[in-house]
Amino acid sequence: MKFSPLVDELIESLRCLPGVGPKSAQRMAFQLLERNRKAGQKLANALERSMSEVGHCQACRTFTEQELCPICSSPKRGNAGVICVVETPADVLAIEAGGHFMGRYFVLLGHLSPLDGVGPDELGLELLEQHLSSEDVTELILATNPTVEGDATAHFIADIARRHNVVISRIAHGVPVGGELEYVDSTTLALSFNGRIPL
């Protein structure tokens, strides 16, 4: 027994958050109790509702408490005929932050990983194929992570998509903007030479 049972329980519960150890959990609990009970109540409420109500978008599989997420239900986004395949909902946010992509997304919620039991079914590829066959989709952009698993998943999906009448592309590998060549790894550098663009 370190503290009162309820305070102990709060500290212990906060440790379910990623990157929060015993000391941070303690600091968070005390900060909320001392200075910000209203925000704590609000967080409790948001957590309670999110954990029970948030499901997946019926069209793109990202998180949403509605049937369709705001992007899939937006009439502006549906007509582009382009679907961008990403691994996680966070990737959707990262791409949306740029504001350059005006099509729709398909979120795999992971990547192919047979050893962990993640196959085509878990990634919802059947649903993706329904989109490809039934809708007016003209292009499929594969924006899975630039890792071995992400590349393998992209190639697997490309094989499926080839059966349908769509242009298939993979996002470009190369040197990130603002980086220094000196610190870029040799594989990325080699890929950026292979993918060079005429000026």
Add this chain to the structure above:
Amino acid sequence: MKFSPLVDELIESLRCLPGVGPKSAQRMAFQLLERNRKAGQKLANALERSMSEVGHCQACRTFTEQELCPICSSPKRGNAGVICVVETPADVLAIEAGGHFMGRYFVLLGHLSPLDGVGPDELGLELLEQHLSSEDVTELILATNPTVEGDATAHFIADIARRHNVVISRIAHGVPVGGELEYVDSTTLALSFNGRIPL
């Protein structure tokens, strides 16, 4: 609109936690939604209950949902006749981790800071004086932080306590165990020379 309203609200609410920025909040929300809804529910529940039920111990002012905290209500701890004055509930935990102190605590929940409107009343010094006069308290250990404010608060409390028949002491300043002299600041080093102990 970045996401569905409820997911946005969850991410925004998580930012009330200290040290959690927009990116961490997003990571936390997705981690809970993806992998740990049960823990999220438990956290919501603990938060909800803590924010409304946790108050302060009637005797020592630390956080507790009961009238007296486990330390104040323990018969083993009450008889020692020693009260240790600290600034925050976290300080109680830090001292309890050592397991060497067997008296009771008094938590100021801050330090004297006239500019911020924190005076003797806010620190509950009246309650502390009640303890000093009515109970069989023989010693008062001042364990406020070794800062200017903490020292000032300690001296202020010592002046009050002198009216009562108790031994008053301040925790020792000196070099921390396991540290290297080379990296200890000169004030601490000077204090550790002044407070040297005959062997």
